Amino acid sequence: MGEGIGRRAVLSVTLAVPFLASTRMAFAQSQTGDSAIDADGLHRLSIAVIGPRADDRLLAQAYHAAFMEIEPSFLLRAASLAAAMKTQNLSTPEAFSASALAQDPVQRATAVGLTAAWYLGHVEHDVDHGQPVAFEKALMWGPTSDIMVTPSYARGGPDYWARQTAQIEKG
């Protein structure tokens, strides 16, 4: 079935992901002298906001290029977030989320936008349009990958799914 179960269900429960929120505010900030973040900076920021699973330089470069293509001003906001985190010496997701910075709506939206890119594997204008970067390496699969499949990839031979009961019940 084509447009059936999956997509309609997705659209029915999901909210807009704020990839591109607060662009105007970001633009305003850029007037204050921040310059756009470079790929290495985005790589470091990603590790600080997301954690070690975002430590992939090649992917960071690809996300950087995708933001450049879809919404270059995001790279200004990212520079602003990176600068603020550096000032406050925040270098882990735990530290960031516990900080006042994470309550700042603009900075938080930037963190969510960056996280969304890594988790969904793309930078998007909307649900249909954007720049794909990774599928298998999108971070959304990781939290379930000890049991679930990353769709289209094999995780075992025939009937592996019938042999997971013990593992699942163990927790």
Add this chain to the structure above:
Amino acid sequence: MGRSMMKISVALALVALSAAPALAQDQSEIVRGKVLTTEGDCVACHTAPGGTPFAGGLPFKTPMGTIYSPNITPDKDTGIGTWTDAEFLRALHQGIGKNGEHLYPAFPYTSFAAISDGDVAAIKAYLFSLKPVHQQNTPNEMVFPYNIRSLMIGWNLLNFHPETIDPVTERGKYVADALEHCAECHSPRGLTMGVESGKYLAGATVDGWTAYNITSDPDHGIGTWSVDDIKTYLKTGNLPGKAQAAGPMGEVIVNSTSHMPDADLTALAEYLKTVHGQADGAAGRSAMGGPVGSGEALTGYRATQGKGASEGEVLFTAACSTCHGTGGAGEGSGVLPSLYHNSVTGADTPNNLALAVLNGVKRGTAFNDASMPAFRDEFSDEQVAAVTDYVRKTFGNAANPITVQQVSDLRNDVTPPAAISVLMRWAEIAAGIVAVLVVLAIVILVLRRRRV
């Protein structure tokens, strides 16, 4: 039940009782014969694709013509139902058919000659217990002069040197040489196309497939494999982190070695560990390569956006990585094998990998069900070559990249998958002709001298 009926029943019961010991004895002979027939893997060659087991009809295509395996069910018209014990023994031990005709050495009597008389009788007892199948043999289509069976006399003179192996004290060698006839595929052929002396089990090419070096050499053979490793491989076709069977060896495992009694499997494995090591083929074929690291692994994005991705990378990412993983790790059980530490990608010849891509893998045993789709309808020769080279270069042995022509040959000369293709030793037959001519020449010379 009327009285007369009861009498008949009682009589029948008595007959059955008196016959019971004999039947039991026959039965155990048949069971023993079944084990031996399986170890000899007779079914592989004597069954046409999709045909009835043992009813023959499998073609062996050669440049000299096509041979069809015969019906060996006990049908009296078309099978071997009228063969005597002596005729059956003569066929296995001497390569001579029911009517005294010489058999082509596609039939490995060169190996079967070492099967004991008792075991041959048990094999016959088993074959005669099968349901007779009325299926006419397909006549061979051999071109002159290879259609002259007596030429085999010359070939035999040169190449047929039957040995005696004690089925009890030399069990492993007996299983390897007499029953499983490993050397028919795994030993290379010399100039006269006889088994090269001193190169026993050092590896050879058979109908496009490489039968690897299985001597005890730790680098080139399987010397690093433990007895249990060898047993696991022969039982399941799957030795994770070292080798998985496909093609003719996959067939051997499915039809034969996966059913072998454990004692024979152990004897065979222990024997292979004693076979004199040979340095033929790639060193360390089952230990080559490693996983592709995170930073280097392709995302779909890189492949399709053409960021320097070769056609081989694109095809690997789209097709192969689905089961073998983007990093080539497969999954742990080896049913979907890793592409590194895999004798097929680590070998110094690309043909087995290309054949697996073209024809897929079907290796179902009681222990696992390994099946890989065939890509022959989906990939062009160029694409098969590209993906074969990419996988070997990335995960295994980059030596001897495959050519498009090689792929095309492998695609078109594909042998029937069920065949354990015993090498058709046509050059040997040619040598046999020469030998006959030489003998004739000598005879003529002798006769001339006498006249003088």
Add this chain to the structure above:
Amino acid sequence: MAEYDADVIVVGSGVMGGLTAYTLALQGKSVILLEAGPRVPRWKTVERFRNLVDVTDYNAPYPDLDYAPRQGSVDYIQHTGPVKFGAGFLKLVGGTTWHWGGATWRFLPHDMKLKSTYGVGRDFPISYEELEPFYGHAEREIGVNGNSAYDESGRNGGKTFPPRSTPYPMEAQTFNYMNKTMQQTLDGASYWTIQEPNCRASRPYAERPTCVGNNNCMPICPIGAQYSGDRHVTRAEKLGAKVIPGAVVYKIDKGPGGKITAVHYLTPEGETHQLTAKAFVMAAHALETPKILLMSDVANSSDQVGRNLMDHLGFNLIMTSKDALWPGTGPVQQNAILNDRDGPQRSHYASLKHQVGNEAPNVPVARYLLGKGVLQPQLDEQIRHMSARWMNFNTNLEQLPDPVNRIKLSPKKDKLGLPKPDVYYSVGEYEARTQAKVINETYPAFQRLFGGTVLSIVSDWQPQDHQMGTCIMGDDARTSVVDKDCRSWDHSNLFIMGTQTLPASSSVNPTLTGAALTLRAAAILAKEV
């Protein structure tokens, strides 16, 4: 020069066209198979899928070409009714079964005698008993796995139903943890849960490897373990059939005696071609087949061509369960709850099938959480927690044939200058009443059984891509388009193959029934050419 270009020309290279061409080619007939779309290898679709922005759009990996628009193509279908008809079809060699859940159900005897049993809808002109051997044939061709002992009527009668003369060719695939656990809970509450028969290989079958549960049956089985229509197209080609991709049929010629004499097609570049044959088969899906017939004024003396458009009406309950059930392992759909599939209530309520989807839910879960602004270090844990509990109940409901639901020719033209389809689609009281009952009674029961927290009840009708009825089959030339042999009442050498001939929709996926009718008709046709 030969009198004809081929013995038979088949329009459409999906599962029905492929089965027809294969059946004919096997008997030595010359066949030309015309396909509007291109030929695309499986790996290419897999690669396109992995490079989508929205991987939940099952159409997106497939070509959408101006000369061969697919489902979801912008402005192709012109919607004129109260309900948008999201018709599902792909245009490429192999057709729409490139993306399907692979469900291969038989209809029940009552499904085929709806009018005479329950007083609603229409009857098939053929009985279950007469079609039964062809169901078996279709199961073997398509390669179906299932449990031959099941009562598939949903009434848990404890014996095989509907009756079958041959077992499923493959053993049923095993249930995953979610399905096993769910089955215990549902069976305990007398919601009988069975395994859905499907066309994934549970052992190597024909050219297909064993399914390894890559959870991607839709939009593309990446390894070809699941059947798709290209299989029989390829087999037909190996037997000598000729396939012409990029052949957009736009006209059918009538000759003396009501015989069809030729078809005309356009290439993507707009070149016209004509082909002649002894007989013709239309297998171009429930939308394009009537469109081509209407454009040619063919087979329509009954005025039923394009009418009686049916789909299964779909709606969903999406919730999270109290306990972790772990969907997302193995194939994407395995179960079916069939309590209301059959019974006297069908006089008033539509037949129903419920199913709990097994797709890995990470995309909607991640979007949901990101939309709420959840960040690390909480995000990973919440994705895991929610994904493990995700339950998507999908309900399919039988739609009755109604002549007002129809496809007509739109005045708007496509790139090749051919009319676009104009679709009037509505849903009747019978169906709406059934949906209300499910949402008010059944969904709350499911929610209670699993301690569920409802995320969404998607009650707008969702297309299930099971279009039926537009070339309806019957036993009266005045009220139907084809007879029980799939033969046009108006043209003795024109056959229409596929689910567009079904006069009743049941609540189960119609492909196997279409395939059984097709194989039966193809055997009849093979004797005539």
